[in-house]
Amino acid sequence: MRRVRYHEYGGPEVLTVEETEPPEPGPGQVSLRAEAIGANYVDTKIRANAGSIFYRPLPGSPTGDVVGIVEAVGPGVDPGQVGHRVTALVDPDAYADFVLADAAWLAPVPDGLGPGPASLLTVAGPVALRVLRAGNLAPGETVLIHSGAGNIGALAIQLAKLLGAGPVIATASTAEKRKHALDLGADVAVDYTADDWAERVRAAAPGGVDLVLDAVGGAVLSEGIDLLAPMGRAVVYGAASGDLVEVPIRSLFGLRTVTGFSLLAWRAARPSEARAEMAEVAGYLADGTLRADVRAALPLTEAAEAHRLLEDRATIGRVLLVP
Known part of the structure; x- marks a missing residue:
């Protein structure tokens, strides 16, 4: 499978596509086959090592809000999750064909909700x-x-x-x-x-x-x-x-x-309230109460261009990467 990482700090051009084996879910994890990945501005700061609060060691990989299908579950996770369409905050290695996510914080995607709005459900x-x-x-x-x-x-x-x-x-x-x-x-x-x-x-x-x-x-x-x-x-x-x-x-x-x-x-302190609010937001997005815009949907191989769009600060709406 493909994943995007960087091995030096710098501009969007340091993002590189690598070939690797699909990850195996560990305890409490699921493997998702990614449908779309919501790219976030903060990752452009982390990639550029733009100050101490953004520091992460190399090699680096962007985070992301991944919408996808549960392909496999790890120990301790209900196997009935397989086949469900969900979204999750993924860290590390969010820009990939297959990703690992915390099973406890998956957000079910309402029927008919597109990948752009769905990518807003967890964060x-x-x-x-x-x-x-x-x-x-x-x-x-x-x-x-x-x-x-x-x-x-x-x-x-x-x-x-x-x-x-x-x-x-x-x-x-x-x-x-x-x-x-x-x-x-x-x-x-x-x-x-x-x-x-x-x-x-x-x-x-x-x-x-x-x-x-x-x-x-x-x-x-x-x-x-x-x-x-x-x-x-x-x-x-x-x-x-x-x-x-x-x-x-x-x-x-x-x-x-x-x-x-x-x-x-907040999730650690009040997990039941945090989950209830995830469901509340899902309802607002599903019934059209909340509007969600998508500015661009780019192939996974154009991760660098996605970061350029985020960095120019002119982008309105989600920037998605599509495997």
Whole structure:
């Protein structure tokens, strides 16, 4: 079978296709025959070794949200899983014809759901829903969603509206992305690369923002905290900028709260709730409540091009690799 790895850090060109034997599932694992693999921006940072928080030793392999058919199960896994169409977060070796996945966190794919939306079932969808709930979003509250055209941000906009938020303010770096955020239901869209982006948010929410969702970090996070209203909350679930900014205690004296979120930690702490939210998101995607866009579907052998699309920051919707 084919798999994609890299043996040096660098640009997309370091991704190479290798021939190897299909992996055998171990205890608690299943083997999936991949139908499609959702590529994620964070893997471009890891591949480039773009800072200490992205470091992984060589040889490296991208992670991914894999949609596929269960081909075989390892010890301790129900053999009745064989033949089921599921999706899973795969790490390592997600870019491959056959992958290994944790049987405990497979998400069944509803009938008729395409590979693009299906690839959002295990990570992007549950994260978008949980960060809103971790921030205790209440109906009528103002929410600021950074990276509003990304996989998680786009779903968070829609879910925030579903949960009764208003207004929803989204940030994005290009005019096309801001239009997309508005099309998804955002009331205001702001360019967070502009020097005055925070002032534009203040103009839209003069009393402050009740909830900020941030996976950018750095100065964007610092300014977002300053935008919070009294009793406002910020939920931090990533640091795509690579800047792990320190939050000064004085910024919290206005009765503000900053909460961190990790999907893996949430699964470990509250597995039954995490599974219930996976199923909830699956229902929203299956019945069309949530819109999911696919920007490109490329052959597995074009993994480097997939990373180029992700790195140019102009991509809206999922970038899929198809074995």
